[in-house]
Amino acid sequence: MKTALILNGPNLNLLGTREPHVYGAQTLDDVQALCERACMANGFAMDFRQTNHEGTLVDWLHEAGRLHTAGTLAGVILNAGAYTHTSVALHDAIKGTGITLIELHISNVHAREAFRHHSYISPAAKAVMAGFGVNGYALAVAGLAGMLDTK
Numbered sequence: 001m002k003t004a005l006i007l008n009g010p011n012l013n014l015l016g017t018r019e020p021h022v023y024g025a026q027t028l029d030d031v032q033a034l035c036e037r038a039c040m041a042n043g044f045a046m047d048f049r050q051t052n053h054e055g056t057l058v059d060w061l062h063e064a065g066r067l068h069t070a071g072t073l074a075g076v077i078l079n080a081g082a083y084t085h086t087s088v089a090l091h092d093a094i095k096g097t098g099i100t101l102i103e104l105h106i107s108n109v110h111a112r113e114a115f116r117h118h119s120y121i122s123p124a125a126k127a128v129m130a131g132f133g134v135n136g137y138a139l140a141v142a143g144l145a146g147m148l149d150t151k
């Protein structure tokens with residue numbers, strides 16, 4: 001069974017505590033439980049993580065590259081939070097790994113402030129998902145499974 005690695009960046013640990021009109025009322029623990037169900041339904045093992053540190057995300061993407069090489073990784077679902085809009089380091093970490101990576105946002109970043117319209121992740125991602133609320137995570141897991149089926 002291959003692993004879906006679900007990575008969450010800065011401030012996503014605050015989900016459900018503030019800004020429910022933007023991000024909904026569910027907590028990150030709720031999102032993890034939702035992802036667990038989605039991964040089980042799609043035949044994936046799950047590894048779900050959150051960090052507030054850019055370098056830790058870079059390290060985890062390198063780890064994903066090694067798992068991909070070893071043949072044990074289904075793919076990565078990445079909500080890089082605000083680093084989406086700032087991080088050349090994350091772009092560089094993804095590029096060249098060969099991993100299937102889905103960029104995910106809970107909110108529709110294109111309907112928000114202009115500084116959220118640019119992503120350093122998108123050019124290195126296989127797919128981009130935004131605006132489905134936290135249910136987007138389950139949709140991304142299903143999308144990842146569909147991508148692997150069609151290979």
Ligand code: CA2
Pocket residue numbers: 010011012014015016017018019023079080081082083084104105106107108109116
């Ligand atoms: O819509 C998304 O998922 C974002 O990646 C979330 C980021 C934001 O910087 C991106 O532009 C879009 C922010 C995550 C912070 O989440 C919070 C949740 C509750 C309370 C405060 C922050």
